[in-house]
Amino acid sequence: MQGNGVLPDRALRALIADGGLSASRPIDPDQVQPASLDLRLGTWAIRLRASFLAGQGRRVDDRLPDFQMHRMDLTDGAVLEKGCVYLVPLLERARLPEGLEGVANAKSSTGRLDLLTRLVADGGTEFDRLAPGYDGPLYAEICPRSFSVLVRPGMRLNQLRLKAGDARLTDGDLRALHTRQPLVDGAPLIDAGLGFSVDLTPGPGGLVGWRARPHAGVIDLERISAYRARDFWDPLQAENGRLILDPGAFYILVSREAVTIPADHAAEMSPYLALVGEFRVHYAGFFDPGFGLGTAGHGARGVLEVRCHEAPFALEHGQVVGRLVYERMAAPPDRLYGTDIASNYQGQGLKLAKQFRDN
Structure with a gap:
């Protein structure tokens, strides 16, 4: 061991x-x-x-x-x-x-x-x-x-x-790690983990995210780049840096921060916290060693899977919506995410699942 x-x-x-x-x-x-x-x-x-x-x-x-x-x-x-x-x-x-x-x-x-x-x-x-x-x-x-x-x-x-054992980094450990190897492209928000916020800056065509359509067809999970995005998703635009989330709706958004996971660490999105609003911000929460490396030092942004709960909620650009909890690896892996293995989401921005194509 x-x-x-x-x-x-x-x-x-x-x-x-x-x-x-x-x-x-x-x-x-x-x-x-x-x-x-x-x-x-x-x-x-x-x-x-x-x-x-x-x-x-x-x-x-x-x-x-x-x-x-x-x-x-x-x-x-x-x-x-x-x-x-x-x-x-x-x-x-x-x-x-x-x-x-x-x-x-x-x-x-x-x-x-x-x-x-x-x-x-x-x-x-x-x-x-x-x-x-x-x-x-x-x-x-x-x-x-x-x-x-x-x-x-x-x-x-x-x-x-x-x-x-206990692999989690304390906030002090996280600050020291960021000093040695920057974890985000800017000043880190460190409080019970590394805070991240939502990006509602308009992209090409004003796109800031996607909302799942309520009556779409069946998705065969083996078919890669097989489905037109707009047959399953409605594109979203923000109004003055604000997006109002509808109760029960599911959204794909993206973090404002570009995140890096060093080779000797891993990370996990912390569970939904009621303090950030009436919505949940994660389903897939593992970040492998090497996530964000090999992209000109700028990291990679995290895709946010968001479900709104009981009440409509106004999400603002730059609002903190969750935290990454960093953990030590028992040893660095032989292969890193996105560098030594094929990784669908390395260097990602706002990106749907691999079954969808843009057109």
């Missing part, structure tokens, strides 16, 4: 070799990312009448009779309907050493499709968490919020990060 911190790719490969991470189908080498492992959907899904957690000391299988509506075969592809909740056994399972815990999150494209995807495990009292030493199967709970989607076995909707 390496020192405290987030496990890098080489440690994940060693854990796979030792059986700490295994699968019913061999794990593909490209599932191993710089600081996480992509998880794959299995061959069937269960439509649920409600989301649930197994609860302490209980197995997911034992709870299913209370919530199962019907079972679906994914082998030839199946549509997960908007507004419904599904549970899909994953091909991977975990047998973690003591002292090693897991945190999961949706992959970038998953979040940008408003496809709520969370990790569920036996004995779980929280989503997206594996207790230290967890030994058991893994499941994905999937709830399409804006678009119905076509899925197949082996698709990768979420990812697992493993870490030992």
Whole structure:
């Protein structure tokens, strides 16, 4: 076992070799990312009448009779309907050493499709968490919020990060890191993490963001650059640096700050905080080592997946909407995001999921 911190790719490969991470189908080498492992959907899904957690000391299988509506075969592809909740056994399972815990999150494209995807495990009292030493199967709970989607076995909707000990940087640590290697292109707002704000400066054609259309078609997740953006999204313009969010609507916006994640660190968007307004600002929250590097030193802006809640909310240009929590890597990874691996969103600006094209 390496020192405290987030496990890098080489440690994940060693854990796979030792059986700490295994699968019913061999794990593909490209599932191993710089600081996480992509998880794959299995061959069937269960439509649920409600989301649930197994609860302490209980197995997911034992709870299913209370919530199962019907079972679906994914082998030839199946549509997960908007507004419904599904549970899909994953091909991977975990047998973690003591002292090693897991945190999961949706992959970038998953979040940008408003496809709520969370990790569920036996004995779980929280989503997206594996207790230290967890030994058991893994499941994905999937709830399409804006678009119905076509899925197949082996698709990768979420990812697992493993870490030992307390890897989080304090605000003092974060200031020192920024002094050594600038994390943003300007003065950092450091308060329980690195603050980031929304950019409502008009881009080409006055574009500041996108809002999901309420009655769009099905999206086949395997089809890349296959769908015209305006068939699924309405382009948005701001009025005097202000955008009014509608309750229940889903938006794709972009951060004002260009962010850098050094090679020996990783980061995660902190959960929605009610203090910033009546909206949630993240679904896909992992930032790998190397995010923002290799782009002329200017970093890369973070795409914001925003859902407004109970009341209309006026979002202003430059308003702080969330925080990045930085964590130490147990060791630098062998490969960096966007430099040594193909990365769809390196150097990004305002960018929809990879299934969409601009015209």
